[in-house]
Amino acid sequence: MSKDRAPTRIQKKNRAAILEAALNVFSSHGFRGATVDQIATEAGLSKPNLLYYFPTKEAIHTALLSGLLETWLAPLHELDANGDPMEEILAYIRRKLEMSRDLPRESRLFANELVQGAPRIQDSLSSDLKILVDEKTAILVGWMDQGKIAQLHPYHLIFSIWALTQHYADFDVQVRAILGDEDPFEGAEPFVDTLYRKLLMP
Amino acid sequence: MSKDRAPTRIQKKNRAAILEAALNVFSSHGFRGATVDQIATEAGLSKPNLLYYFPTKEAIHTALLSGLLETWLAPLHELDANGDPMEEILAYIRRKLEMSRDLPRESRLFANELVQGAPRIQDSLSSDLKILVDEKTAILVGWMDQGKIAQLHPYHLIFSIWALTQHYADFDVQVRAILGDEDPFEGAEPFVDTLYRKLLMP
């Protein structure tokens, strides 16, 4: 019977290298388009050696997604019912936009999965995500009822924030084809700020 | 030497069936994730027979994308410099939202391609799309200078419209996981209408 030992330094390093490589490959080709060989090469390992750390291709994908889900939902988690309504929402939007700028591969990983029908994370959507969104939209509706922000459909308000902020990471190529040399986020930040100030003003 | 004859009825029907099947498969698995076998089966043909109509998998993909690009850009083409500014923009947004509702597979086909770095349509982006967008943003800037609509970054205004409307097709699974039984477009239409009225009001 094998004991579950604490991972050695080398194991930690290799696992991290695999997940880093997998993020690159899965985010730019999707699950079916990604190959184990490509991930192994990018991680600096042989294919069998990679499969010593993760038994299957799906196991790598699952580990990657579940490890990132928390990070991905953190900005919404921070939305505070006791803060100033307008500033809380604008700060949330700013955090989402920063994630698009700083973690575009993570955004595209989720985008790939969602566009293709989310076969591997549908459960997380209807449980974890749904619960979090319901908790936070309740706060939004409270602020609307108190007249602190404009009356809007709370779910569509959330969708609009996701759509607008993630667009810059997910469709980066298109954005850059239009903008040319201009930095996308330099213009995006004041634009979305203005947009939501006008939209949310009661 | 073979003559280029007009396609027979059966050839027309098969080509159409292949492109219809390819739309289903490419839009839900991406280029690399799609297989010729799957497309052939869905089109009711054998694999070699499919490859008689299109020489390669890439040829199917190219034919599909270039055939749809016109449809995809039509709503923006219709934006009329001589119309009422606010109504023209709102009508454009409505057309884009209708396309998300009525042609979600087409939206996801482009989304898949863009998320994965647009290796097969990058040229169209920097030529056709860029030219069209520049032509139409010139109209928007004209309206801004005349004080007919609010002063905004014209490119980011366009991005916001794309992001908001296409979100409902591309991330359909996520939207439905949150909304439950509620029809996405019933709430989306008044929401985006309100949003852009507030945003564009001078």
Added chain:
DNA sequence: GTCTATAGCCTGATAGAC
């Protein structure tokens, strides 16, 4: 024009030496 058969390659995953 459409089929069966198959070439030739790449895939995910495994066996076994070290």
Added chain:
DNA sequence: GTCTATCAGGCTATAGAC
């Protein structure tokens, strides 16, 4: 723990009968 060698199966594409 890491390697070489290799499996079975799926992949794109082609050859050749009908």
